[in-house]
Amino acid sequence: MFKIIRKENLAENTKLFDIEAKSIAEKCLPGQFVILRLNEKGERIPLTIADFDRNKWVITIVVQEVGKTTFQLGEMKIGDSLLDFIGPLGNPSEIEKFGEVVCIGGGVGIAPIYPIVRALKEKGNKITSIIGARSKNLLFWEEKMRNVSDKLIVMTDDGSYGRKGVVTLPLKEILDSEKIDRVIAIGPPVMMKFVAKTTMPYKVKTIASLNSIMVDGTGMCGACRCKIGEGTKFACVDGPEFDAHLVDFDLLMSRQKMYLNEEKKSLERYRVRE
Amino acid sequence: MKTPMPEQEPKERIKNFNEVTLGYDEEDAVKEAGRCLSCKKPVCVKGCPVEIDIPGFISFIKERKFDEAISKIKEKNSLPAICGRVCPQETQCEELCVLGKKDEPVAIGRLERFAADWERKKGIKPPQKVVPTGKKIAVIGSGPAGLTCAADLAKLGHNVTVFESLHKTGGVLMYGIPEFRMPKAVVEAEINYICSLGVEIHTDMVVGKSISADKLRKDFDAVFIGTGAGLPMFMRIPGENLNGVYSANEFLTRVNLMKAYRFPEYDTPVRIGKRVAVVGAGNVAMDSARTALRLGAEESIIVYRRSEKEMPARKEEVEHAKEEGVKFMLLTNPVKIFDDGQGFVKKMECIQMKLGEPDESGRRRPVPIKGSESTMDIDTVIVAIGQSPNPLVPRTMKGLEVGKHGNIIADEDGRTSVKGVFAGGDIATGAATVISAMGMGKKSATMIDKYVMEKK
Numbered sequence: 001m002f003k004i005i006r007k008e009n010l011a012e013n014t015k016l017f018d019i020e021a022k023s024i025a026e027k028c029l030p031g032q033f034v035i036l037r038l039n040e041k042g043e044r045i046p047l048t049i050a051d052f053d054r055n056k057w058v059i060t061i062v063v064q065e066v067g068k069t070t071f072q073l074g075e076m077k078i079g080d081s082l083l084d085f086i087g088p089l090g091n092p093s094e095i096e097k098f099g100e101v102v103c104i105g106g107g108v109g110i111a112p113i114y115p116i117v118r119a120l121k122e123k124g125n126k127i128t129s130i131i132g133a134r135s136k137n138l139l140f141w142e143e144k145m146r147n148v149s150d151k152l153i154v155m156t157d158d159g160s161y162g163r164k165g166v167v168t169l170p171l172k173e174i175l176d177s178e179k180i181d182r183v184i185a186i187g188p189p190v191m192m193k194f195v196a197k198t199t200m201p202y203k204v205k206t207i208a209s210l211n212s213i214m215v216d217g218t219g220m221c222g223a224c225r226c227k228i229g230e231g232t233k234f235a236c237v238d239g240p241e242f243d244a245h246l247v248d249f250d251l252l253m254s255r256q257k258m259y260l261n262e263e264k265k266s267l268e269r270y271r272v273r274e
Numbered sequence: 275m276k277t278p279m280p281e282q283e284p285k286e287r288i289k290n291f292n293e294v295t296l297g298y299d300e301e302d303a304v305k306e307a308g309r310c311l312s313c314k315k316p317v318c319v320k321g322c323p324v325e326i327d328i329p330g331f332i333s334f335i336k337e338r339k340f341d342e343a344i345s346k347i348k349e350k351n352s353l354p355a356i357c358g359r360v361c362p363q364e365t366q367c368e369e370l371c372v373l374g375k376k377d378e379p380v381a382i383g384r385l386e387r388f389a390a391d392w393e394r395k396k397g398i399k400p401p402q403k404v405v406p407t408g409k410k411i412a413v414i415g416s417g418p419a420g421l422t423c424a425a426d427l428a429k430l431g432h433n434v435t436v437f438e439s440l441h442k443t444g445g446v447l448m449y450g451i452p453e454f455r456m457p458k459a460v461v462e463a464e465i466n467y468i469c470s471l472g473v474e475i476h477t478d479m480v481v482g483k484s485i486s487a488d489k490l491r492k493d494f495d496a497v498f499i500g501t502g503a504g505l506p507m508f509m510r511i512p513g514e515n516l517n518g519v520y521s522a523n524e525f526l527t528r529v530n531l532m533k534a535y536r537f538p539e540y541d542t543p544v545r546i547g548k549r550v551a552v553v554g555a556g557n558v559a560m561d562s563a564r565t566a567l568r569l570g571a572e573e574s575i576i577v578y579r580r581s582e583k584e585m586p587a588r589k590e591e592v593e594h595a596k597e598e599g600v601k602f603m604l605l606t607n608p609v610k611i612f613d614d615g616q617g618f619v620k621k622m623e624c625i626q627m628k629l630g631e632p633d634e635s636g637r638r639r640p641v642p643i644k645g646s647e648s649t650m651d652i653d654t655v656i657v658a659i660g661q662s663p664n665p666l667v668p669r670t671m672k673g674l675e676v677g678k679h680g681n682i683i684a685d686e687d688g689r690t691s692v693k694g695v696f697a698g699g700d701i702a703t704g705a706a707t708v709i710s711a712m713g714m715g716k717k718s719a720t721m722i723d724k725y726v727m728e729k730k
Contacts, residue, residue: 221524254617262543
């Protein structure tokens with residue numbers, strides 16, 4: 001059992017949990033993920049690690065409530081426990097001194113980009129971070145991101161906070177005015193797709209972290225398979241990060257819709273429970 | 275003739291996930307045991323990878339000494355209820371039974387299952403305590419190989435810790451083999467017995483990720499790797515990543531381990547549709563096709579590129595599948611899967627095959643017949659053409675030699691290229707049977723015992 005020791009409402013339908021998980025906290029690196037299961041009847045869902053504290057044996061996850069499992073987790077309290085919490089899974093991010101790096105976090109993707117930005121900053125990179133969301137009430141960790149970035153740009157689609165527009169807008173301006181050595185993007189697949197499209201003509205190496213559907217997360221089921229260049233890869237053991245210029249994002253988006261009907265049914269059933 | 279074993283009627287059983295075969299009662303068992311000739315030099319034992327004293331336990335059943343019968347089996351086999359159900363006895367002990375020359379062989383598997391089920395119903399006897407040796411052994415993977423190895427080592431007094439990556443113990447017995455063929459309560463009871471031997475099991479521990487294989491090597495006197503076949507293989511044809519194309523591993527894991535057949539009571543969904551094609555003809559393919567029917571598919575079709583003779587599945591599984599209405603499209607190979615415009619499977623194009631010259635496996639190689647392509651409407655495709663070994667452990671253990679398919683190279687006693695590290699089961703041999711994995715687990719246990727006791 002893995003105890004929740006802190007909970008925080010970060011934004012609308014977005015919650016943070018600190019989970020006590022010694023062996024994961026001792027080993028995990030930025031870019032890796034965990035799989036959790038709430039209870040005996042629960043499903044296994046992957047979540048990219050948002051932060052970790054090796055001394056306190058704590059893993060931080062940030063969860064957006066979209067389906068039954070995430071809403072149910074959202075209702076859990078400090079002191080409650082998750083039945084299973086497995087990791088760290090997947091390969092860590094490549095943390096090197098690249099030079100000038102742009103890090104982009106979209107929506108709940110702001111959370112997993114944070115430890116990557118911090119590690120890249122510690123390596124001596126100059127970092128411009130761009131965080132974006134549909135609207136002000138979905139933004140979080142602005143200060144936290146500012147503290148580990150050389151420059152922070154905040155975007156909202158509706159202009160309710162920061163600058164109005166999508167994250168690729170300032171990205172393109174930066175690419176036009178400076179030499180950028182690497183771009184890293186984590187967020188909704190459609191955002192990552194357009195980040196990749198934006199950087200492609202500039203030939204800047206671009207990394208995306210893929211949030212495919214998974215079951216075991218250890219290379220056994222193949223649910224997370226994705227098309228990278230001409231080959232099929234498994235996000236769980238070959239990723240989750242890939243060269244964004246090679247990723248077939250349309251396939252990723254399509255595969256994420258596999259269980260839309262079932263997810264809806266499950267959530268409705270959960271909501272009418274007594 | 276073998277005493278028949280009662281079964282659920284096909285029409286009924288395709289509506290439920292309960293066990294298909296119901297097992298012998300005491301009278302059936304005594305009657306069948308009476309057929310055994312109690313040969314002085316029993317050849318059946320030679321066919322058993324774990325060398326059970328077969329005439330020995332059968333004699334006890336004849337005399338209605340069921341307690342003694344199960345004790346006799348457990349001298350060699352810690353998972354009798356599992357083996358009695360899924361061992362391919364027809365190519366092992368029963369194939370060699372002398373009765374089989376003129377008549378049907380003794381139903382050794384059914385008798386083993388009877389003895390194990392009899393004990394479970396009455397309450398499994400706790401094992402005798404043994405003197406601890408003080409030696410620590412790590413076992414990676416809690417499938418048939420790992421559990422057998424762990425049980426044998428614990429019986430010798432060693433301190434055994436098993437590391438399992440999933441949230442449930444049992445490996446393929448839990449995630450792969452369906453409830454209707456291998457009830458999970460039976461697996462759990464046998465695992466509890468292994469725990470009662472003093473084996474400690476840690477679930478949710480992904481060796482190679484949560485803990486490195488090298489660390490285990492430092493912290494334990496010996497390590498056994500039984501991580502099984504991991505990565506599912508695909509056909510590399512267009513359309514294979516469409517929604518509705520499952521690896522058999524994913525499909526069966528969703529249904530068996532995650533209990534998707536009880537969605538939405540359980541959270542994990544599975545989508546089946548009306549018409550299901552299962553590609554391949556091994557036991558995993560039969561399990562998938564039969565599971566699809568139970569999930570409500572109107573048609574479940576095995577698509578196989580060779581003929582019935584070459585099908586790798588056990589005959590009993592093929593028979594059960596046929597009884598339940600699974601259809602067979604033989605000498606047929608998929609070439610392309612088409613979508614419905616929304617990213618979901620709609621049709622599959624196949625080509626007819628004919629058998630040519632024998633290949634390396636000795637089976638006649640299937641050759642496509644030009645111009646014989648046709649398409650079928652389909653909602654779900656389940657790819658059951660095998661798996662390659664899981665790479666997580668080999669990647670994190672220095673000096674561990676692997677073959678070109680990623681399997682760990684081990685000799686017949688399980689020794690690998692790293693001293694004190696042993697391997698067995700599908701991770702070493704490639705995908706095979708539960709009992710062959712258990713046989714390797716057992717041999718490795720003998721060698722590990724020798725190794726740790728001689729080690730200074």
